[in-house]
Amino acid sequence: MTTPATPTEMMTIAAARALRADDICFVGIGAPSAACNLARLTHAPGITLIYESGTIGTKPDxxxxxIGDGELCDTALTTVAVPEMFRYWLQGGRITLGFLGGAQIDRFANLNTTVVGPYDKPRVRLPGGGGAPEIAAHSGQVFVTMAMGTRAFVEKLPFITSMGHGEGGDHRARLGLKTRGPTRIMTDLCVMEPDPESKELTVVSLHPGATRQEVRDNCGWTPRFAANLAETPPATDRELSVLRDLHARTKKAHSGG
Amino acid sequence: MAVFASLSEAVAANLRDGDSVAMEGFTHLIPYAAGHEAIRQGRRDLTLIRMTPDILYDQLIGMGCARKLKFSWGGNPGVGSLHRMRDAVENGWPRALELEEHSHAAMANAYDAGAANLPFAALRGYVGADLPKVNPNIRTVTCPFTGEVLTAVPAIRPDVAIIHALKADRAGNVLIEGILGVQKEAVLAASRSIVTVEEVVDDFGPRSPNATILPSWTVTAIAVVPGGAFPSYAHGYYKRNNAFYLAWDAIARERDSFAAWMTENVLAKGPGDFAALAGLRSEGPRS
Structure with missing residues (x-):
């Protein structure tokens, strides 16, 4: 009997389910990478995974x-230089889906990975944007996966590293963007989607065992819930075993074992 | 034509106090041995340029070699913060560090523009993002054909580019395979360049006609340093030592533990110590 999914596992599984075999996916490191490879190893074996190190169509074991481990290059269809990756492939409009994580997110799915506190005198200096600002702009649509908590899901971002829906409504279109921006946020408690008009994130599905109150307690703004709020189908034995095997192989390899 | 030299000679001849220097490597081929040589030689007031400053730049910053960092993502990938970089930015220790921060797309375009001898790069960048508010080097330019307003960033033209590569032939041509990053662009954009390689061969042998090769006349100095990218990696020679990247977090977290580690593992060591670290034979090139 498989032990039930932890919240973090459920987040990864919910994120993986959102991916399709025909996606051309620009993969962020960490949680997005786990979800993308889980999808590839379960229901979407044909998915094209692209990492910003230039590896196209990679199938890491x-x-x-x-973002640039040798495993990605060894298993890729081809590897291009980084300027080409950002110019031809991302800015060129070849990416259907960008998959990002972040340190902080707001109700319009804008992301901060730069600083907490003032930019010139930061309380916490985070790594910065990397590829994210342009992945958020140029991918056909964007998925985000992040664990909930009041320090991560905040009322107001101290810094907008990557634009989601800006101030909401048609803000992206007003800035000339033709891409859809964030369309789905997979957390450890629920799945959120932007309201079609206001673009404010709305909880559309609660993971098994998670409650509305838990979501409220871990969100820095008062979250809206969809009228037809669903329950996320529980993790299947196959999803869990593939994910746990993947993590076990990864841990063994990274510890030098 | 490239000159073959010891790493010590190559760094002494080409990297000066106050220089802007790009020690590039996108996870792969990071020139650790050369960076450690710069630390041992006591270089100061460097402007460090790199898309993805990781442990090597954490070490240079923590040892007080840098006055400025131009970058687009500064962290220990998959692990967390660069503690020495954060200490410099948040507390000014061991000295204040000026930041010029971009996105990857902007940095990659800026290297490309540098290699192409252009003054700036144009891209569709930073839409709706806050970086243009805090970085005066992110500006706009209007397309003369369509009227579209595009982002402009200055070309990267370092005084010195330092990279690690796989191998050189006896004429000093340099071969790079695997994840290419901006290795080629950095060398072609810079006034001078230092390339460390795993080995020197008589002939590169069978290869794709599209192999990435820096001709000898584009490189200033070559030093043979087997294992010189450790704990980064060299495609086909040794793997990235992810266990070291994980261990660095605890080493760099405190000033004292960092200083002790640097004394023992950098100041008291030399380029010849890298082969053993990378798990290679220490004598000469592999067969």
């Missing part, structure tokens, strides 16, 4: 610790 273990999860990379870094």
């Amino acid at each position: 273990i999860l990379p610790l870094s």
Whole structure:
């Protein structure tokens, strides 16, 4: 008997389910990478995974610790230089789906990975944007996966590293963007989607065992819930075993074992 | 034509206090041995340029070699923060560090523009993002054909580019395979370049006609340093040592533990110590 999914596992599984075999997916490191490879190893074996290190169509057997691990290059269809990756493939409009994580998110799915506190005198200096600002702009649509908590899901971002829906409504279109922006947020408690008009994130599905109150308690703004709020189908034995095997292989490889 | 030199000679001849220097490597081929040589030689007031400053730049910053960092993502990938970089930015220790921060797309375009001898790069960048508010080097330019307003960033033209590569032939041509990053662009954009390689071969042998090769006349100096990218990796030679990247977090977290580690593992060591670290034979090139 498989032990039930932890909240973090449920987040990864919910994120993986959202991916399709025909997606051309630009993969962020960490949680997005786990979800993308789980999808590839379960229901979407044909998915094209692209990492910003230039690896196109990569099929890693273990999860990379870094965006440029050798495993990505060894298993890729081809590897291009980084300027080409950002110019031809991302800005060129070839990516259907960008998959990002972040340190902080607001109700319009804008992301912060730059600083907490003032930019010139930060309380916490975070790594910065990397590829995210342009992945958020140029991918056909964007998925985000992040664990909930009041320090992560905040009322107001101290810094907008990557634009989601800006101030909401048609803000993206007003800035000339033709892409859809964030369309789905997979957390450890629920799935959120932007309201079609206001673009404010709305909880559309609660994971098994999670409650509305838990979501409220872990969100820095008062979250809206969809009228037809669903329950996320529980993790299947196959999803759990593939994910746990992937993590076990990865841990063994990274510890030098 | 590239000159073959010891790493010590190559760094002493080409990297000066106050230089802007790009020690590039996108996870792969990071020039750790050369960076450690710069630390041992006591270089100061460097402007460090790199898309993805990781442990090597954490070490240079923590040892007080840098006055400025131009970058687009500064962290220990998959692990967390660069504690020495954060200490410099948040507390000014061991000295204040000026930041010029971009996105990857902007940095990659700026290297490309540098290699192409253009003054700036144009891209569709930073839409709706806050970085243009805090970085005066992110500006706009209007397309003369369509009227579209595009982002402009200055070309990257470092005084010195330092990279690790796989191998050189006896004429000093340099071969790079695997994840290419901006290795080629950095060398072609820079005034001078230092390339460390795993080995020197008589002939590169069978290869794709599209292999990435820096001709000898584009490189200033080559130093043979087997294992010189450790704990980064060299495609086909040794793997990335992810266990070291995980261990660095605890080493760099405190100033004292960092200083002790640097004394023992950098100041008291030399380029010849890298082969053993990378799990290679220490004598000469592999067969």
